[in-house]
Amino acid sequence: MRAEAEALAWRALDAVRPPPRLVDWSILSIVALQIVTGFVSFTLGSPSGWPVFWLHRILGLTLVALLGFKLARVRYRLTRREEWQASTLVSILTLTAAVGALATGIAWVFGLDVRIAYWTLLSVHVGFGIALLPLVVWHLTSRFRLPQRHDFHRRRTTIKYAALLLSGALAYRSQELAKRALDTPGADRRFTGSQPRAGAGNASFPVTSWVADDPDPVDRSEWALTVAGEVETPRDYGYDELSLDSSDEALLDCTSGWYTVQRWRGVRIGDLLDAAGVDDEARFVRFVSVTGYRWSLPIEEARDALLATHVGDERLSHGHGAPIRLVAPGRRGFQWVKWIQRVEVRRRDDPAQWLVTLISGFE
Protein backbone atom coordinates (compact mmCIF):
# COMPACT_ATOMS: atom_id res chain seq x y z
CA MET A 1 0.00 0.00 0.00
CA ARG A 2 2.63 2.46 1.09
CA ALA A 3 4.79 1.76 -1.94
CA GLU A 4 1.83 2.27 -4.23
CA ALA A 5 0.94 5.57 -2.66
CA GLU A 6 4.53 6.67 -3.00
CA ALA A 7 4.67 5.69 -6.65
CA LEU A 8 1.48 7.62 -7.24
CA ALA A 9 2.89 10.70 -5.53
CA TRP A 10 6.03 10.57 -7.67
CA ARG A 11 3.97 10.23 -10.83
CA ALA A 12 1.86 13.23 -9.83
CA LEU A 13 5.03 15.20 -9.18
CA ASP A 14 6.40 14.24 -12.60
CA ALA A 15 3.23 15.47 -14.23
CA VAL A 16 3.75 19.00 -12.90
CA ARG A 17 7.47 19.52 -12.57
CA PRO A 18 9.69 20.73 -15.40
CA PRO A 19 12.86 18.75 -16.28
CA PRO A 20 15.50 18.92 -13.51
CA ARG A 21 17.98 21.16 -15.29
CA LEU A 22 15.24 23.60 -16.13
CA VAL A 23 14.13 23.63 -12.49
CA ASP A 24 17.65 24.62 -11.51
CA TRP A 25 17.93 27.32 -14.14
CA SER A 26 14.50 28.63 -13.27
CA ILE A 27 15.47 28.90 -9.62
CA LEU A 28 18.56 30.83 -10.63
CA SER A 29 16.62 33.18 -12.91
CA ILE A 30 13.90 33.78 -10.34
CA VAL A 31 16.42 34.51 -7.59
CA ALA A 32 18.09 37.02 -9.94
CA LEU A 33 14.72 38.57 -10.81
CA GLN A 34 13.78 38.74 -7.15
CA ILE A 35 16.96 40.60 -6.32
CA VAL A 36 16.27 43.07 -9.13
CA THR A 37 12.56 43.55 -8.34
CA GLY A 38 13.38 43.74 -4.64
CA PHE A 39 15.87 46.56 -5.20
CA VAL A 40 13.61 48.38 -7.64
CA SER A 41 10.69 48.13 -5.21
CA PHE A 42 12.74 50.16 -2.72
CA THR A 43 12.70 53.11 -5.09
CA LEU A 44 8.94 53.07 -5.71
CA GLY A 45 6.74 55.27 -3.60
CA SER A 46 3.68 55.94 -5.70
CA PRO A 47 0.90 53.44 -6.38
CA SER A 48 1.72 53.13 -10.08
CA GLY A 49 4.65 50.98 -8.96
CA TRP A 50 2.38 48.13 -7.81
CA PRO A 51 3.22 45.67 -10.66
CA VAL A 52 6.79 45.35 -9.38
CA PHE A 53 5.55 44.38 -5.90
CA TRP A 54 3.07 41.91 -7.33
CA LEU A 55 5.66 40.34 -9.58
CA HIS A 56 8.00 39.98 -6.61
CA ARG A 57 5.34 38.25 -4.51
CA ILE A 58 4.10 35.93 -7.26
CA LEU A 59 7.61 34.92 -8.30
CA GLY A 60 8.42 34.28 -4.64
CA LEU A 61 5.52 31.87 -4.30
CA THR A 62 6.48 30.19 -7.58
CA LEU A 63 9.93 29.71 -6.12
CA VAL A 64 8.40 27.75 -3.23
CA ALA A 65 7.14 25.14 -5.71
CA LEU A 66 10.41 25.04 -7.66
CA LEU A 67 12.42 24.59 -4.46
CA GLY A 68 10.04 21.80 -3.49
CA PHE A 69 10.73 20.03 -6.80
CA LYS A 70 14.42 20.50 -6.37
CA LEU A 71 14.44 19.20 -2.80
CA ALA A 72 12.42 16.14 -3.76
CA ARG A 73 15.12 15.38 -6.29
CA VAL A 74 18.26 16.04 -4.26
CA ARG A 75 17.15 15.27 -0.73
CA TYR A 76 19.22 12.06 -0.58
CA ARG A 77 22.35 14.21 -1.01
CA LEU A 78 21.48 15.94 2.21
CA THR A 79 20.09 13.02 4.19
CA ARG A 80 22.66 10.37 3.31
CA ARG A 81 25.91 10.90 5.07
CA GLU A 82 27.97 9.02 2.51
CA GLU A 83 26.79 11.53 -0.13
CA TRP A 84 28.21 14.52 1.73
CA GLN A 85 30.88 16.60 -0.02
CA ALA A 86 32.47 19.96 0.62
CA SER A 87 29.87 21.55 -1.64
CA THR A 88 27.07 20.14 0.52
CA LEU A 89 27.75 22.86 3.06
CA VAL A 90 27.30 25.56 0.42
CA SER A 91 24.09 23.86 -0.67
CA ILE A 92 22.77 23.87 2.88
CA LEU A 93 23.67 27.54 3.37
CA THR A 94 22.00 28.42 0.08
CA LEU A 95 18.91 26.49 1.04
CA THR A 96 18.81 28.19 4.44
CA ALA A 97 19.01 31.66 2.90
CA ALA A 98 16.33 30.78 0.35
CA VAL A 99 13.96 29.31 2.93
CA GLY A 100 14.69 32.24 5.25
CA ALA A 101 13.90 34.79 2.56
CA LEU A 102 10.71 33.00 1.53
CA ALA A 103 9.46 32.40 5.08
CA THR A 104 10.04 35.99 6.21
CA GLY A 105 8.57 37.36 2.98
CA ILE A 106 5.42 35.26 3.29
CA ALA A 107 5.04 36.00 7.01
CA TRP A 108 5.40 39.70 6.26
CA VAL A 109 2.71 39.63 3.59
CA PHE A 110 0.47 37.92 6.15
CA GLY A 111 0.96 40.94 8.38
CA LEU A 112 3.19 39.42 11.04
CA ASP A 113 4.91 42.41 12.67
CA VAL A 114 7.59 41.02 14.98
CA ARG A 115 11.11 42.29 15.40
CA ILE A 116 14.22 40.15 15.36
CA ALA A 117 16.70 42.01 17.52
CA TYR A 118 16.47 45.52 16.09
CA TRP A 119 15.22 44.53 12.64
CA THR A 120 11.74 44.28 11.23
CA LEU A 121 10.86 41.01 9.48
CA LEU A 122 11.05 42.88 6.20
CA SER A 123 14.64 43.94 6.88
CA VAL A 124 15.52 40.33 7.78
CA HIS A 125 13.91 39.28 4.51
CA VAL A 126 16.14 41.73 2.64
CA GLY A 127 19.18 40.40 4.53
CA PHE A 128 18.45 36.81 3.48
CA GLY A 129 17.90 37.99 -0.09
CA ILE A 130 21.23 39.78 -0.21
CA ALA A 131 23.01 36.75 1.29
CA LEU A 132 21.37 34.52 -1.30
CA LEU A 133 23.07 36.20 -4.27
CA PRO A 134 26.70 35.18 -3.55
CA LEU A 135 25.54 31.80 -2.20
CA VAL A 136 23.66 30.94 -5.39
CA VAL A 137 26.66 31.94 -7.48
CA TRP A 138 28.98 29.86 -5.27
CA HIS A 139 26.59 26.92 -5.30
CA LEU A 140 26.47 27.19 -9.07
CA THR A 141 30.26 26.96 -9.44
CA SER A 142 30.16 23.47 -7.90
CA ARG A 143 27.02 22.28 -9.66
CA PHE A 144 26.99 24.02 -12.99
CA ARG A 145 25.11 22.15 -15.74
CA LEU A 146 24.16 23.84 -18.98
CA PRO A 147 20.59 23.22 -20.11
CA GLN A 148 20.39 20.73 -22.97
CA ARG A 149 18.51 21.03 -26.19
CA HIS A 150 16.11 18.27 -25.15
CA ASP A 151 15.13 20.24 -22.05
CA PHE A 152 13.29 22.65 -24.34
CA HIS A 153 11.09 22.35 -27.41
CA ARG A 154 8.39 20.71 -25.45
CA ARG A 155 4.92 21.99 -25.32
CA ARG A 156 4.48 20.15 -22.04
CA THR A 157 7.27 22.18 -20.47
CA THR A 158 5.65 25.42 -21.50
CA ILE A 159 2.34 24.31 -20.06
CA LYS A 160 4.06 23.30 -16.84
CA TYR A 161 5.60 26.74 -16.52
CA ALA A 162 2.34 28.48 -17.23
CA ALA A 163 0.69 26.31 -14.57
CA LEU A 164 3.46 27.11 -12.10
CA LEU A 165 3.17 30.86 -12.53
CA LEU A 166 -0.59 30.64 -12.39
CA SER A 167 -0.46 28.71 -9.13
CA GLY A 168 1.96 31.32 -7.78
CA ALA A 169 -0.54 34.03 -8.66
CA LEU A 170 -3.43 32.03 -7.19
CA ALA A 171 -1.47 31.38 -4.01
CA TYR A 172 -0.82 35.10 -3.68
CA ARG A 173 -4.48 35.89 -4.26
CA SER A 174 -5.62 33.35 -1.65
CA GLN A 175 -3.08 34.70 0.79
CA GLU A 176 -4.56 38.18 0.35
CA LEU A 177 -8.08 36.85 0.82
CA ALA A 178 -7.16 34.79 3.88
CA LYS A 179 -5.48 37.82 5.38
CA ARG A 180 -8.55 39.93 4.88
CA ALA A 181 -10.84 37.22 6.29
CA LEU A 182 -8.62 36.78 9.36
CA ASP A 183 -8.21 40.55 9.66
CA THR A 184 -4.50 40.30 10.45
CA PRO A 185 -2.66 43.58 11.13
CA GLY A 186 -1.27 43.38 7.61
CA ALA A 187 -4.75 43.98 6.25
CA ASP A 188 -4.05 47.69 5.88
CA ARG A 189 -0.57 47.44 4.48
CA ARG A 190 0.21 49.80 1.64
CA PHE A 191 0.94 48.47 -1.84
CA THR A 192 4.62 48.67 -0.79
CA GLY A 193 4.00 46.19 2.02
CA SER A 194 4.47 48.82 4.73
CA GLN A 195 2.36 48.73 7.88
CA PRO A 196 0.79 51.80 9.50
CA ARG A 197 2.13 53.74 12.50
CA ALA A 198 -0.73 55.82 13.84
CA GLY A 199 -0.70 59.13 15.73
CA ALA A 200 0.81 62.58 15.32
CA GLY A 201 4.18 64.08 16.23
CA ASN A 202 7.70 62.89 16.99
CA ALA A 203 6.79 59.98 19.22
CA SER A 204 4.30 58.36 16.86
CA PHE A 205 6.76 56.86 14.37
CA PRO A 206 10.23 55.32 14.59
CA VAL A 207 13.54 57.10 14.20
CA THR A 208 15.30 55.34 11.35
CA SER A 209 18.65 55.53 9.68
CA TRP A 210 19.16 54.10 6.23
CA VAL A 211 22.48 52.52 7.10
CA ALA A 212 24.65 54.16 9.73
CA ASP A 213 23.95 57.90 10.05
CA ASP A 214 23.96 58.95 13.69
CA PRO A 215 25.17 62.55 14.08
CA ASP A 216 25.35 64.54 17.31
CA PRO A 217 22.36 66.83 17.83
CA VAL A 218 22.62 69.94 15.69
CA ASP A 219 22.67 73.22 17.65
CA ARG A 220 20.00 75.49 16.10
CA SER A 221 21.78 78.68 17.12
CA GLU A 222 24.99 77.67 15.34
CA TRP A 223 23.41 75.98 12.38
CA ALA A 224 22.79 77.72 9.03
CA LEU A 225 21.04 76.58 5.88
CA THR A 226 23.04 77.34 2.74
CA VAL A 227 21.26 77.80 -0.60
CA ALA A 228 23.85 77.70 -3.39
CA GLY A 229 24.76 76.36 -6.83
CA GLU A 230 23.13 77.56 -10.05
CA VAL A 231 21.52 80.62 -8.46
CA GLU A 232 21.97 84.36 -8.76
CA THR A 233 22.31 85.06 -5.03
CA PRO A 234 23.57 82.25 -2.83
CA ARG A 235 22.66 82.77 0.78
CA ASP A 236 22.91 81.39 4.32
CA TYR A 237 19.85 81.39 6.55
CA GLY A 238 19.93 81.22 10.31
CA TYR A 239 17.08 79.23 11.89
CA ASP A 240 15.23 82.43 12.88
CA GLU A 241 15.49 83.87 9.37
CA LEU A 242 13.41 81.08 7.84
CA SER A 243 9.71 81.74 7.36
CA LEU A 244 8.09 78.58 8.61
CA ASP A 245 4.55 79.09 7.42
CA SER A 246 4.03 76.38 4.80
CA SER A 247 2.60 73.00 5.67
CA ASP A 248 1.56 69.75 4.00
CA GLU A 249 0.15 66.44 5.02
CA ALA A 250 2.47 63.79 3.63
CA LEU A 251 3.08 60.08 3.94
CA LEU A 252 6.52 58.79 4.93
CA ASP A 253 7.04 55.17 3.85
CA CYS A 254 10.23 53.51 5.08
CA THR A 255 11.67 50.49 3.27
CA SER A 256 12.00 48.72 6.62
CA GLY A 257 8.23 48.29 6.40
CA TRP A 258 6.25 51.03 8.13
CA TYR A 259 4.51 54.21 7.07
CA THR A 260 3.04 57.25 8.77
CA VAL A 261 0.89 60.18 7.68
CA GLN A 262 1.88 63.46 9.36
CA ARG A 263 1.35 67.17 9.03
CA TRP A 264 4.73 68.73 8.33
CA ARG A 265 5.47 72.45 8.60
CA GLY A 266 8.42 74.51 7.44
CA VAL A 267 9.75 76.25 4.33
CA ARG A 268 8.40 75.71 0.81
CA ILE A 269 11.49 74.94 -1.28
CA GLY A 270 10.04 76.91 -4.21
CA ASP A 271 10.10 80.02 -2.00
CA LEU A 272 13.78 79.47 -1.15
CA LEU A 273 14.58 79.02 -4.84
CA ASP A 274 12.64 82.12 -5.89
CA ALA A 275 14.48 84.18 -3.28
CA ALA A 276 17.81 82.91 -4.63
CA GLY A 277 16.90 83.33 -8.32
CA VAL A 278 17.45 80.05 -10.18
CA ASP A 279 19.53 79.98 -13.40
CA ASP A 280 17.96 78.72 -16.63
CA GLU A 281 20.14 75.61 -16.84
CA ALA A 282 19.16 74.34 -13.39
CA ARG A 283 17.49 70.93 -13.45
CA PHE A 284 17.98 69.35 -10.02
CA VAL A 285 18.11 70.34 -6.39
CA ARG A 286 20.44 68.43 -4.09
CA PHE A 287 19.82 68.24 -0.35
CA VAL A 288 22.87 67.61 1.77
CA SER A 289 22.89 66.53 5.41
CA VAL A 290 25.45 67.43 8.05
CA THR A 291 26.55 63.80 7.74
CA GLY A 292 27.18 64.08 3.99
CA TYR A 293 24.10 61.95 3.24
CA ARG A 294 22.38 63.51 0.22
CA TRP A 295 19.61 63.18 -2.31
CA SER A 296 18.51 65.14 -5.39
CA LEU A 297 15.06 65.86 -6.76
CA PRO A 298 14.13 67.23 -10.18
CA ILE A 299 13.68 70.96 -9.74
CA GLU A 300 9.93 71.05 -10.43
CA GLU A 301 9.31 68.34 -7.84
CA ALA A 302 11.62 70.08 -5.37
CA ARG A 303 9.74 73.39 -5.73
CA ASP A 304 6.57 71.79 -4.37
CA ALA A 305 8.35 69.98 -1.55
CA LEU A 306 8.97 71.19 1.98
CA LEU A 307 11.92 71.52 4.27
CA ALA A 308 10.22 70.76 7.56
CA THR A 309 11.11 72.04 10.99
CA HIS A 310 7.91 70.74 12.59
CA VAL A 311 5.90 67.55 12.59
CA GLY A 312 2.37 67.34 14.01
CA ASP A 313 2.78 70.83 15.56
CA GLU A 314 5.91 69.84 17.47
CA ARG A 315 9.42 70.94 16.68
CA LEU A 316 11.24 68.08 14.98
CA SER A 317 13.21 66.00 17.46
CA HIS A 318 16.89 65.36 16.79
CA GLY A 319 16.18 61.78 15.68
CA HIS A 320 13.68 62.93 13.08
CA GLY A 321 16.16 65.37 11.54
CA ALA A 322 16.18 68.66 13.49
CA PRO A 323 16.60 71.46 12.71
CA ILE A 324 15.32 70.72 9.20
CA ARG A 325 14.54 67.74 6.97
CA LEU A 326 13.23 67.09 3.50
CA VAL A 327 9.59 66.07 3.06
CA ALA A 328 9.32 64.48 -0.39
CA PRO A 329 5.80 63.13 -0.98
CA GLY A 330 5.69 60.04 -3.20
CA ARG A 331 9.32 59.20 -2.45
CA ARG A 332 10.46 56.38 -0.17
CA GLY A 333 11.68 57.38 3.29
CA PHE A 334 15.41 57.03 2.57
CA GLN A 335 15.14 60.00 0.22
CA TRP A 336 13.73 62.28 2.96
CA VAL A 337 17.15 63.66 3.97
CA LYS A 338 17.45 64.60 7.65
CA TRP A 339 19.67 67.23 9.34
CA ILE A 340 19.99 69.26 6.12
CA GLN A 341 22.57 72.04 5.93
CA ARG A 342 22.91 72.66 2.17
CA VAL A 343 20.48 73.06 -0.71
CA GLU A 344 22.37 73.02 -4.02
CA VAL A 345 20.76 73.92 -7.31
CA ARG A 346 22.40 71.86 -10.04
CA ARG A 347 22.38 71.15 -13.76
CA ARG A 348 22.77 67.44 -13.36
CA ASP A 349 21.43 64.50 -11.47
CA ASP A 350 23.73 62.86 -8.94
CA PRO A 351 24.19 59.09 -9.45
CA ALA A 352 26.84 58.95 -6.71
CA GLN A 353 24.10 59.66 -4.15
CA TRP A 354 23.23 55.94 -4.21
CA LEU A 355 26.63 55.06 -2.86
CA VAL A 356 26.88 58.05 -0.53
CA THR A 357 23.66 57.19 1.32
CA LEU A 358 25.10 53.73 2.03
CA ILE A 359 28.42 54.89 3.43
CA SER A 360 27.78 58.38 4.84
CA GLY A 361 27.59 57.18 8.43
CA PHE A 362 30.99 55.49 8.41
CA GLU A 363 34.11 57.40 9.34
Ligand SMILES: Nc1nc2c(c(=O)[nH]1)N[C@H]1C(S)=C(S)[C@@H](COP(=O)(O)O)O[C@H]1N2
Ligand atom coordinates in the same frame (compact mmCIF):
# COMPACT_ATOMS: atom_id res chain seq x y z
N1 LIG B 1 20.82 62.15 6.85
C1 LIG B 1 19.99 61.08 6.84
N2 LIG B 1 18.71 61.24 6.47
C2 LIG B 1 17.86 60.17 6.47
C3 LIG B 1 18.31 58.87 6.85
C4 LIG B 1 19.67 58.74 7.22
O1 LIG B 1 20.14 57.64 7.56
N3 LIG B 1 20.48 59.86 7.21
N4 LIG B 1 17.44 57.80 6.86
C5 LIG B 1 16.33 57.91 5.92
C6 LIG B 1 15.36 56.83 6.08
S1 LIG B 1 15.80 55.28 5.60
C7 LIG B 1 14.07 57.09 6.48
S2 LIG B 1 12.89 55.91 6.43
C8 LIG B 1 13.70 58.38 7.03
C9 LIG B 1 13.22 58.13 8.41
O2 LIG B 1 12.83 59.30 9.02
P1 LIG B 1 12.54 59.27 10.59
O3 LIG B 1 13.79 58.81 11.26
O4 LIG B 1 12.14 60.65 10.91
O5 LIG B 1 11.43 58.28 10.80
O6 LIG B 1 14.77 59.29 7.05
C10 LIG B 1 15.64 59.26 5.97
N5 LIG B 1 16.60 60.34 6.09
Ligand SMILES: [Mo]
Ligand atom coordinates in the same frame (compact mmCIF):
# COMPACT_ATOMS: atom_id res chain seq x y z
MO1 LIG C 1 13.94 53.93 5.71
